[in-house]
Amino acid sequence: MTRPDGKLNEEKVFKDPVHRYIHVRDELIWDLIGTREFQRLRRIRQLGTTFMTFHGAEHTRFNHSLGVYEIMRRMIVxxxxxxxxxxxERLVCLAAALLHDVGHGPFSHSFEKVFHMDHEKWTREIITGDTEVNAVLQRMGADFPEKVADVIAKTYDNKLIVSLISSQIDADRMDYLLRDAFYTGVSYGQFDMERILRVMRANEDQAVFKHSGMHAVEDYIMSRYQxxxxxxxxxxxxxxEVILSKILHRARELMAEGYTFKTEPDRLLSIFSESPALHDYLKLDExxxxxxxxxxxxxxxxxxxxxxxxxxxxxLFKxxxxxxSEQMLIWPELQQLFRTIGVDPDYYLVIDSSSDLPYDFYRPGEKDERLPIHLLMPDGELRELSRESDVVEAISGKKRTDHKLYFPKDILLxxxxxxxxKQRIRALLMKQEGEYDAT
Known part of the structure; x- marks a missing residue:
């Protein structure tokens, strides 16, 4: 039963290991949680293949999405x-927070890279398409689904709302840092979220933070970095992830060649063509x-x-x-040696690179430009975070990149x-900076 104001007669509560409780009082949010598209997130892990490294990392996009909603609810209060x-704007905010990841596919970002997909695009299609989510959102007005989709697309007129869910410090990042730290069992992702929420203030285009809370924001930035x-x-x-992506590449290549599978990948056919219909995409989970x-x-x-x-x-590969740049000097010889021993280098010799920019200040016109975090000074002036914080200044604008070469050591031994x-291959590989087991 609901009241005329759209509230449930009785508050619904989810027990949560990160936020203790997640509170739902709006009929809109309760009904969105019950849709088949949102329930599908129970079958998609939040951290992809990380469970193979940290065995506790079995939490899902469903957990995370509820957490982002709860942080947004507290922000709004x-x-x-x-x-x-x-x-x-309250219900637009809450719906966008809850649904921001509803378009994720199996193994999330690994899956996207192979099939050139964008989970935010699928999220917007789920919100505006022929879905249970859309039907629930339509109850708030014919234009309500588009408003929520615009927040996800970062094109919503009210930029403050966009910043609450997508910025350098937002509800999404705060939940995944705390949640991922909890489920992986590490201490790096811990920070004082309650303090950050208390010092958050609404500015015209984005949330800002009282200068007195600067150290809590610093702690958040460093937690993210770690x-x-x-x-x-x-x-x-x-x-x-390398092996996962190579499996999908191989299966797609065999499909294109007309290979007859013992078990035909019927559920993946539209994905292999990279033009799946929405109802086919929604059938996919891990x-x-x-x-x-x-x-x-x-x-x-x-x-x-x-x-x-x-x-x-x-x-796994070692x-x-x-x-x-140095690897390219020996790359042709390595590839040829792999072919000589009957191992396809396209699948068994892989350079993987990772990079991150923990915090950046405003660089107009640059690709992926970021709005900076602003501090609200006692006199009312806004100052960019790195101008006040020596800690943040030390890492601002500094992109760290890491490269690793993966290979099947068991075959080489x-x-x-x-x-x-094989001895020559090992000698070439050992010229790199040490060897590590992926265990």
Whole structure:
């Protein structure tokens, strides 16, 4: 039962290990949570292949999306005391926060790279298309779904609303840092969210933060920096991602060649063509992909079956640190040696690069330009964060990049065939900066 004001007669509460409780009082939010498109997020992990590195990282996009909603709800409670806050924007904010990741596919970003997809595009299609989500949003008005989609697309007229869900410090980032730290068991992602919310203020185009809360914002920036390098870019996770992407590449290549699968990937056909209809896309989740990987262990194609066995049983590639510019000097010889021993370098010799820019100030006209974080000074002046914080200034605008070369060490150690060639490959690889096991 609901009241005329759109509120549920009784508040619904989700128990949450990160925020303790997630509170739902609006009928709109409760009904969105119940849609099939949102429930699908229970079957998509938040951190892709990270569970192979940190065994606790089994949490889902469903968990995270509820968390982002809860942080947004708390933000709004604080911002409602501001004269610049428009109460009519409340449900747009909450719906956008809840639905911001509803378009993610299996294994999220790894899946997107292979099939050249954009989860935000799918999110907007789910919000505006023929879906249960759209039907629920339509109850708030014919233009309401478009408003929510515009927030996701960062084209919404009210830039303050956009900044609350997509900026250098927003509800999305705050939840995934805290949640991912909790489920991976690390301490890097911890920061004082309650303090940040208390010092947040509504400005015309974005949220700003009282100068007295600067140290809490500094802590958040450094927590994000540590999480990226200690968790998100962990080399073992990247090894699993490399194998995952190569499985999908191989399956698509075999499909294009007319290969007859023992288990036809019917659910993936439209994805392989890179032109899936919305209803086909929504049938995809990680259980579907993992089913095919398990079945493909028995395929006659040796590359596909081997890669699937490696992924399903965690027989990951090893890696060495590498400098791509120097690597190119030995790359042709390495590729030829791999072919000589009967190993396809396109699938078994992979350079993977990761990079992150933890914080940046405003650089007009540059690609992916970012709005800076502003501090509200006691005299009412706004000052960019790195001008006040020595800690943040030290990392501002500094992009860190890491390159690793992945390969199947187990094959190279088997000297029952091509021993000289394999010794040469190992010698070339050892010229790089040390060797590491992806374990």
């Amino acid at each position: 604080n911002l409602e005391e501001e004269d610049t806050w428009d109460p009519d 999480m990226y390098w200690q968790v998100y870019f962990h080399p073992v996770t990247r090894s699993a 259980s579907v992909v993992m089913f095919y990987f398990q079945e493909w262990e028995e395929e006659e194609d040796p590359i596909l079956s081997d890669l699937c066995r490696r992924f399903m049983h965690r027989r 890696y060495v640190e590498c400098d791509p 088997d000297e029952s065939s091509f021993p000289e060639e």
